[in-house]
């Protein structure tokens with residue numbers, strides 16, 4: 001097994017750990033620094049936005065998901081956006097691809113992105129109708145009640161622990177205007193896997209559980225939304241596709257995304273550590289995945305859960 005050192009590396013901290021965090025505009029003249037605590041040698045590959053390669057994958061992944069649905073959201077908010085004069089929030093916005101894509105189309109809409117990592121989103125070169133802020137969702141969203149017409153959160157399920165989901169969803173609802181919409185977008189683990197893909201997903205599941213993240217909750221996000229105040233109906237928009245060559249172009253593309261994630265330096269480090277193998281062995285294991293996928297048709301789901309906030 002690897003050497004498990006738990007040295008806390010203190011990187012300049014987020015000052016607002018209690019209560020709702022305050023909006024903090026980036027200071028353009030300062031070199032931005034990472035703002036989170038990293039426990040060295042502890043699983044951290046879910047922080048997959050470190051490094052250019054990971055940012056490229058997130059941009060690519062955004063356009064893949066848009067292609068799968070044929071649009072950027074499922075909630076019926078298009079007309080309101082087209083009319084302008086409304087506000088949209090993206091929580092855990094990463095490099096801001098979703099916001100950038102929409103901000104070009106809806107020039108009169110105000111877009112806001114928050115992320116815990118101030119180095120991932122564009123700080124200077126960006127459309128005038130987007131603002132990015134550093135904030136930690138677990139401190140509560142740094143916005144008043146009933147502020148946004150549309151609140152969106154995409155691919156955060158590897159970050160939110162089982163006991164944090166209710167709080168996070170309640171915050172998304174709190175900052176949404178009555179009559180506005182909330183939308184969560186997540187992948188749901190594949191079924192009909194062969195042995196190599198099963199092993200990948202089992203390891204991934206175990207690593208998540210070690211951090212308190214239970215990926216088996218993802219298919220039930222609609223029930224979690226339903227259990228909140230101000231929500232009386234939750235809708236689900238689901239797309240299913242096959243991973244690998246049996247899934248055509250979509251299957252090959254999603255396979256590339258999965259492989260680039262699993263083989264990234266940060267994932268290789270965590271997964272090989274978890275399995276007690278060296279990094280080369282981890283990489284070699286997946287050399288036969290292509291072959292396995294010719295004989296199997298594992299199905300992956302991409303799911304949008306959306307709801308309208310009631311007036312009372």
Ligand SMILES: C[S@@+](CC[C@H](N)C(=O)[O-])C[C@H]1O[C@@H](n2cnc3c(N)ncnc32)[C@H](O)[C@@H]1O
Pocket residue numbers: 047048049058059062091092093094095097114115116117120135136137138153154155156159
């Ligand atoms: C997998 S990325 C998804 C990015 C983006 N939503 C997308 O779909 O491309 C998850 C993002 O959540 C951010 N994040 C992690 N913990 C967070 C927290 N506590 N509060 C806000 N953002 C967080 C990460 O920095 C990362 O940019």
